Amino acid sequence: MNHTSNLQTRIKRHYRNRKMQSHLWGYFFLLPQMIVILLFALYPILQGLSLSFFEYSVAGSTWVGAQNFIAMLKDDVFWIALRNTTIYTILIVPGGLVVALILSWIIFPLSPKTQSFFKAAYYLPSVLAGVVLALVWKWILDPDIGLLNYLLSFIHLGPYPWLSHPDTALVSLAMMSILGGQGASIIIILANMGAIPESLYESARIDGGNPWHLFRFITIPMLKPTILYLLVIGVISSYQVFDTIYIMTGGGPYYSTTTIAYLIYSSAFDEFEFGRASATATVLFIIIFILSMIQFYFFREDKK
């Protein structure tokens, strides 16, 4: 009896030790990132966000409690910006994902050289600095001398006002992202597709599955982690879209393309109101965080 319980204890202790050792390794692996992020990202961010409760002034900020938040909620433009940002996100995240998945599915079976060509074609434009890309698209979408209307005129369509009309501006920007901004997603999806074992496809084909079945019942489920990534990062990025808007439309016309991130920039740098900007950023953060939680919940990996 003694002997057995001793052994049991020793086994238990062994596994506990392994577990603890395992945890220590876990923290060790996290360390490099933690140091950089904690010091240079989290800490300054917290400093910045704390200004939410202050009225900023170079001479010294004064505590104003929730005043920034109240003023923000009273501001019409805030709600317009929130609406715009949400519409934009709803358009480009699912839209872009579907486009990227379809394109990846088509490209995947091709020969490596052809794949390279397409990957390059779709991704390289995003290699250009955001400023340049925005200017190029601005020119393409110009109602008078833009390439798009020029081409459409050959099939007797348009000319459309694209960015200069409040009703079409936001949608034009979304279209620009869905059609032209999927290069990175395609590359990520393709890389992850490569990790799906061929054997799965083989057995499905033997069972008589057509390409659509393979796509729907093997590829997509196996890509679940990737899809979660693209969705979460997609929402986070699109809620913070700023550069392209700043260059292409400046938030107009008539605020139709003003986003929350643009408002934050405007508060901070057009008006030196860092307190207000921080308050808006805090609210933005809460929104994005909740959305991300929801996404993680829906895509949670069930333990086998």
Place this chain on the structure above:
Amino acid sequence: MKFSYKMILYAILTAWAIAAMMPIYWMVVTAFTPQSLLMEIQLFPKSIVFNNFETLFAKAPIDRWLFNSLLVSALITLGAVVSDSMAGYSYAMIKPKGHMVIFFLVLACLMIPDQIRIVPLFIMIKNLGWYNTYAALIVPFMSSVFGMFLMRQYMSSLPRELMDAARVEGCNEFVFYTRIVVPLCKPVFAVVAIFFFVGTWNSFLYPLILTSSKEMRTLPVGLSTLMENYSLVDYGLMMAGSSISAIPVILFFFMFQKYFTKGVTLGAVKE
């Protein structure tokens, strides 16, 4: 029937690809366009001039800027790949106690726009004495949540039998990581490397704020100090600058993209 279905598909794909390449094409064309023709729509350049490039090279230490960008981007990419993959591995495979809390804490940093961070970070850099140094350009950016998240997702889809097999054999985490996980993750390493290199190469705001002297500017920032003046933008000059800026990145892409391809990793898993 099947034949033509595929044909249509590939036709669309190619047309789309060409459309997607339009921005690059237009940028290069504009770089060689003389001032007078800039406002016209042209699919094919009517005349080619080199003076935009000449002006650029004459006016500025482009070679120094190129060097700076290369150094900064390379080091940041290296740092990011290493730290992101290690962190991603921990979240995906080891899952130490409290890892979800830390994960979301780190992820939360992505959810705040840059403008909030910029002044505090600037003050911090100044206090550290790093203003206008390579350290300021590199160290704060040596790790990224995007990369970590991507790595985590990729690694979590690796077959678990592998993990357990190795664990049973008693090798420690580090050995396991370097000998088995890393080689398997070449595709995602390549992806993160390229995204990072591109991202930091084009990064503008922080390099501008954190440097002050001509010698320390990165290429995009340096080029912009030459060109934009009082809202009279010389598009030809600007596109020439971006063309130069784009070349190293495009090269980098082609160097690394062969690692993207499928099938390289699967041999390691014995069914």
Place this chain on the structure above:
Amino acid sequence: MIKRMNMKTILISIIMVVLISATACGKSASPTASGNKETGNTATGDTATGEKAAEPTDLTVWWYAFWNGKDGTPEGWIREKADEFMALHPNVKKINIEMLPGDTGPQKIDTSIAAGSPPDVTYIDLAFLPKYLKQKVVIPASDYMTQEEIDDFFKSLSDYATYDGKLYALPILIAPRVLYANKTMLEEMGLADKLPLEGDRSWTIEQFKEIAQKFPYKKGGKTYYAEQINTTALNWTHLFWFWNFGADLYNKGDTQFILNSPEGVKALDFMLEMVDAGSFRLVSGGAKPSDFWAGDLAFSLGLALTEDKVKETLKEKTPEGQPIPEVVAIQFPRGPGVDIAKSYSGIGGLTVFKQKKADENHTKMAMEFAKFLTNGENNKIVKELGVFPTKKSSGDVFGGDVNAKIARIMMEDGKDLGKGEQTYKIFEKLINAELDSAFSKKKTSQQTLDDLAKKANDMLKQ
């Protein structure tokens, strides 16, 4: 082998990190100034001017790529001036120069102010001066200038940069606007003799009406208008009509929005009359405005350009097959009770920012440099950009060009947009939306302006 490769990578990266940190530590000890090597140090010792020898000090200047120096680069110009200045003031040992990109430069300026380390001297668009004044970070230039020096600025410019009786910035360049007229089109209609082409080219709105009433002018299937009123988004050139009827955006002190004065109503009524009669074209919503330079309109406001530049622009913009018209610059017509036509101009100027460690000597030198850059002689260089010098003593840099002469006359008195950022907000959100309701007859002009004033004043109170 794989393990070794990874070890190697990790090792290399560690070495790199160490090297970089070493470089970083080394670098931080070296001067952060780019100006150091090229501008060079000048001799120490007493000044030659006979003044008390001032303490040594350094200056930090942030500049933009405006115009080139003798070496053909924008940075070259500011360096030259820095060298010249240091020769005049040997106690200034070093002038650090940083070049900024045009669009994000202001962001860096703002960030550095917020971080407590602004530059000494830099350029800003004076429309944003109120933003900096609110934070009380600007040192008033008038504290360091003689009345004579201040008077050398064109009055409308120094007024623009004056708040509470103090001049806070030194205007350096101005892009004034004039009214252009398509003389050829008016000659066709037999109206060219009604243009004020003599003397200072000023005229009244009644005289303008004589011409405008003959529009719309139909020729060859196309309709030509006298002028256009554009209420799309950020366009506010219709303000010129308000101003020249005698109305103002703000009261003295910029605390009340008063466009709904009787003069303002008269102005709006005039615009309505012109639009109703078809003489003016109304551009609203997302419609594409007519282009004066492509020959669509008889009159248009525009930035002042020399006659040569006007000809160039016409060559570029006139559609193929159409003859290039003759375009002249005249003053804006003025309404009853208005003595001098009012115009608005984009004005840029130099500001000197407060430093954490207030040092009187340092501030004085910073001011001197700002004054040096904007003195009569140096100010002439702005013509390279096609804009005008701000100092009367710069004289006529455009060699007697007629358009420039008219512009300079209009610069004698002008209007500003009041509180820079508040006004932009009012423009963005309110003015055009309200004017649209007047033009679509939803409200009378008095109602429109009253509503506008009420909303604007609400906004000002926030």
